[in-house]
Amino acid sequence: MSNFAQKALLQARLPLAEFRRFRGKINIQRPRQPHYERARVVAVTNPIYPAPPTNQNCFKESEHKLKTKIHNPYNDIIAREVRNWFEQSKMVAIFHENSITSDDLFKVRVALHRENMQLKSYGLAVIKNALENTKFEAVLSLFCSHHSIVFSSEAKVARLLRITKRTPQLILIGGIVENTLLSKNEFTNFASMPSLPVAQAQLVSVLNSAAGQIVNNLESHQKSLVNMLDAHAKREDGTGDSSTQSGSSGDNTDAKKD
Amino acid sequence: MLLRHCEKLLKGVAFNPLCSIQSVGLKYFAPPINYDHVEPAERPKLRMFEKVPQYPPNLRPPKMQKKLRFMRGPELVHNTLLHKQYGIIATGGGRLRWGHLEMLRLTIGRKMDTNRMFAIWRVQAPWQPVTKKGQGQRMGGGKGSIDHYVTPVKAGRVILEVGGKCEYAEVKGFLENVAAKLPFKAMAVSQEMLDQMKAEEERREEENINPFTMKYVIQNNLSGCHKWVSPVDYKWFGKYH
Known part of the structure; x- marks a missing residue:
């Protein structure tokens, strides 16, 4: 009994928590490795992130690149210039430009310059910027590769075709003449047509001829009547006259005969 | 024929908006960065700190315990850039000695362009005394005498800031150079980097499943x-x- 009391009740038990007055200082620069128990909890509580989607489009990045283009204000200025060229020119011809040396292109440029025409080429972005939401919007689909544009203040289509005939690298794909979009064939047809004043003169003559025809038709009966009457009158007069004339002539002949 | 009726002309022409052809483009010269919002500092260079804090003559310089709590945990006050430009932040706790502060001051003063840039301290002069017993001393005999003073720094504390009419690329080199020499982990940062780091941390916390x-x-x-x-x-x- 006494043994039990000594063992169970009287003997002081060690406290669960052990306090030390001066625990060692921690190393702030290099914290100690965690205890196994703690390391286990740290491993469990490590953040987990959902796996990135495997069906991501590899074009997405390039699409993103296309979207995030830097806006260059100089582009706007050039675009305004291009719009101005389109609006002020009577004739715009759009050429596809195959591989050409700048020497050859320079020759064309000079020949065009003599005719007061300008050979230009711009970037796609600039042209898009210039022509979108204008009446020239339909032309945009012509610009999808290397191109050069000829602007002229006069519609000298035949001259232009004659100059560009010598450079097969420049291939006409369309044009605008006096605010009308023309295909290649229409463009070449336009060149064979006479100039506007001549065409107008022809039209005037056609109109005039029609009017003259009507007048003729309306007057034809009267005229024929007058003619017939005239002819009658002439015939009546002509019998006497012709006798006298014939007499005189007969006299003359007689005289000659004489 | 009007322009409206011309679609039929262009039927044969395939127009692909994604088709890209290499051609000569316009060179983009970005406009110079506007630094109008940057106020010039009256002192471009860093101030020199006192090696030992000045106490009144009747006061004996007090000794102090190690007080590790001054460098434990995150910095909650001085963790943002006042000038919203560039600086060095501590990414771990530690103590700066006078020598470190001098190294920062001299290097940055030498490397930066004082006409355009300025630098300011974001830490105090060394104030916490560190005691040491003399060499060959036996243990006992009380606490040693004050050997030097330090500035304790917590993780995330801004040590100094550099600003002015300059880009991060200009200051990055020497800031990283001196940050590597500090007695704790530190890094050169810009305001954008700080914002990004904060956003990234938030994102990671949010996306954790x-x-x-x-x-x-x-x-x-x-x-x-x-x-x-x-x-x-x-x-x-x-x-x-």
């Missing part, structure tokens, strides 16, 4: 962790020691 975070485990005593967690874990949940 693990329901058991250290905070949850400690707060709910999962697997009896209260037996072994340290007092600082209730504060920082294992993020800082």
Whole structure:
């Protein structure tokens, strides 16, 4: 009994928590490795992130690149210039430009310059910027590769075709003449047509001829009547006259005969 | 024929908006960065700190315990850039000695262009005394005398700021150079980098799909962790020691 009391009740038990007055200082620069128990909890509580989607489009990045283009204000200025060229020119011809040396292109440029025409080429972005939401919007689909544009203040289509005939690298794909979009064939047809004043003169003559025809038709009966009457009158007069004339002539002949 | 009727002309022409052809483009010269919002500082260079704090003559310089709490945990006050430009932040706790501060001051003063840039301190002069017993001294005989003074720094503290009419690329080189020489982990940062780091941290916290975070485990005593967690874990949940 006494043994039990000594063992169970009287003997002081060690406290669960052990306090030390001066625990060692921690190393702030290099914290100690965690205890196994703690390391286990740290491993469990490590953040987990959902796996990135495997069906991501590899074009997405390039699409993103296309979207995030830097806006260059100089582009706007050039675009305004291009719009101005389109609006002020009577004739715009759009050429596809195959591989050409700048020497050859320079020759064309000079020949065009003599005719007061300008050979230009711009970037796609600039042209898009210039022509979108204008009446020239339909032309945009012509610009999808290397191109050069000829602007002229006069519609000298035949001259232009004659100059560009010598450079097969420049291939006409369309044009605008006096605010009308023309295909290649229409463009070449336009060149064979006479100039506007001549065409107008022809039209005037056609109109005039029609009017003259009507007048003729309306007057034809009267005229024929007058003619017939005239002819009658002439015939009546002509019998006497012709006798006298014939007499005189007969006299003359007689005289000659004489 | 009007322009409207011309679609039929262009039927044969395939127009692909994605088709890209290499051609000569316009060179883009970005406009110069506007630094109008930057106020010039009256002192471009860093101030020299006193090696030993000045006490009144009747006061003996007090000795101090190590007070590790001054460099434990995150910095909650001086963790943003005042000028919203560039600086050096501590990514771990530590102590700066006068020598480190001099190194920063001299290097940055030498490397930066004082006509355009300026630098300011974001830490105090060394104030915490560190005692040392003399060489060959036997143990005992009380606390040693003050050897030097230090500035304790917590993780995330801004040590100094550099600003003015300059880009990060201009200051990055020498800031990283001196940050590597500091007695704790430190890095050169810009305001954008700080914002990015903060956003990234928030994103990672949000996207975490693990329901058991250290905070949850400690707060709910999962697997009896209260037996072994340290007092600082209730504060920082294992993020800082």
